[in-house]
Amino acid sequence: MKYLDEYRDGDMAAQLVALIGRAVTRPWVIMEVCGGQTHTIVRYGIDELLPRGVELVHGPGCPVCVTPLETVDRAHIIASNPDVIFCSFGDMLRVPGSRGDLLGLKARGSDVRFVYSPLDAVRIAAANPSRRVVFFAIGFETTAPANAMAVSLARRRGLRNFSVLVSHSLVPPAMTAILQAPGNRVQAFLGPGHVCTVMGTSEYEPIATRYGVPIVITGFEPLDMLEGVLRAVRQLEAGGRVVDNQYARAVRPDGNPVARQLIDEVFEVCDRKWRGVGSIPKSGYRLRYEYRDHDAERLFEVDDVEATESAVCISGQILRGLKKPSECPAFGRACTPRTPLGATMVSSEGACAAYYAYGRYLGQPALAGPAERTGRQ
Amino acid sequence: MCLGVPGRVVEVRREHDVLMGKVEFGGISKHVCLEHVPEVRPGDYVLVHVGFALSRLDEAEARRVFEFLASINQLDDLTVPSS
Secondary structure (H helix, E strand, O other): OOOOHHHHOHHHHHHHHHHHHHHOOOOEEEEEEEHHHHHHHHHHOHHHHOOOOEEEEEEEEOHHHHOOHHHHHHHHHHHHOOOEEEEEOHHHHOOOEOOEOHHHHHHOOOEEEEOOOHHHHHHHHHHOOOOEEEEEEEEOOOOHHHHHHHHHHHHHOOOOOEEEEEEEEOHHHHHHHHHHOOOOOOOEEEEEHHHHHHHOOHHHHHHHHHHOOOEEEEOOOHHHHHHHHHHHHHHHHHOOOOEEEOOOOOOOOOOOHHHHHHHHHHEEEEEEEEOOOEEEEEEEEEEOHHHHHHEHHHHOOOOOOOOOOOOOOOHHHHHOOOOOHHHOOOEOOOEEOOEOOOHHHHOOOOHHHHHHHOOOOOOOHHHOOHHHHOOOO | OOOOEEEEEEEEEEEOOEEEEEEEEOOEEEEEEOOOOOOOOOOOEEEEEOOEEEEEOOHHHHHHHHHHHHHHHHHOOOOOOOO
């Protein structure tokens, strides 16, 4: 397919790897922010192609992973209500809360449906006026315009039976939290390409300047990732600390102003808890007061539900780039995609799930990541 | 989760008060909301996420990495490592 196949060309990938090899004179740690990028890296073995010393660490950019356990529990409580049709993106249905997952609830007779688009949930609400339709509105800035549109349309059409359980997270505050954390190893970022199609690149500039880190907004195909690494390494070697846009075919400097205006109409910024990381100030969206009639958390009175995470899981350290999945004692043993203990195993885009899916749990030298190759444990 | 798939717009139309369109992804077509990219026309490529087009893909920018590699190859025979 156009705009995909040409970015998977092996010869060009080898050329970019060679250019990275020429650019590097010392070790660097680069974090890719997005779960989609982590998936590309592990799937194509990009981390193993890179020269010794260029280490990729995996960031917190998977909204399914970072949705707090208590929010999953709230979804469970709402979906158990026999009046409710509970709609969600497919990957959220398998995420276990302390009461089990939504798919299990569906198996026991609850009306849980997975939808491709938030607009599908609005259609279901219009077609079922006697039922209460709740959509699980999770995501980063990329998904916010779609979720905002669903709420806005439901309101315009007078669909009082439609509400949303909102768990929206914002990427820049999470990057700041990573840079501020004690023991931070990240020296440059591959920025979240699709988030920036909406938000643009300007909000990353203060982070690059203040913390002295290059941020290269990067796409999701293998050549995108390698070009992103090359641009990051060249900046690191030259002492650069600016925002660069590798993904200019999709990302404009000012993002998508039409989409952002709708987000601002429906949502406002709030503090948000990230699963595995904890609370990060001003790192989420919630519905504006004017839209409270569509706020499932308020309508179903589930805002005081609390939950406790597994004590063994090290997903918090993985999400901050401090550890790799294979360093966890539970990885591939007590914790697998079927029985996940924490954030990074729950969704296929999580770093632990990606390592598991592509056989990085075997621990054999041939399959070891760059951390092992450089002798660091 | 932030998956974005490039597709070609084949039809643009208004459904009630919403700008919608048909977008083709290598032979499969889907109805996609075009409210956030009101400037697109049939034949344009857009990046689609959860049924919404978020951005129109820029052909000239898309070629840049290939032109960059070609220019390097002209300057200097870039050898590819054997491993």
